[in-house]
Amino acid sequence: MKALTVVEIARFWSQVDVKWPDECWPYRAARNDAGYGVFKLNGQMARASRVAYKIAFPDVELTPEVVICHHCDNPPCCNPGHLFLGSYADNTADMVQKGRARGVSESPTLSQARGAATKHKRAVEERLPRLLEAVAARIAAGEPTTYRSIAHLDGYWSARKTLGLTHRQIVEKAKERACAD
């Protein structure tokens, strides 16, 4: 999938019920039989969650083999924080391991999916310092760092879901950062 133009991005978000950062953002326009939103892009129907992911992570190449999954198990949801290149990548590691055990080499498709997952993780890792800085600034200002007060920050959900950090770990890391300055 190619990166979307500014006009396409605006058209896409106009069809999504954008809510609070930790809530599901349901797609309001057409849905397919499985409940996934469908968005017309360059004359073709694209899955809305896929489009939402591409907008949030334009650098991640979404080849047809790459699957976008929902942490929230809510097919029409387009909240990028709820989306991940998960089960396929997880399956991949599993399948590769099993394949190796049987002496089967890794297929190009599997390595592609793994490459996309690695890229995604790197993109999230690159965003982490910005999130930690934002949290550190709150700590420095004496503001609360409860779930409710920081879950809306950019990169929070990706750090939780993709990097596997807990809320507490994010706050601890931000504290370390605040002290280092």
Ligand SMILES: [Zn+2]
């Ligand atoms: Zn959701």
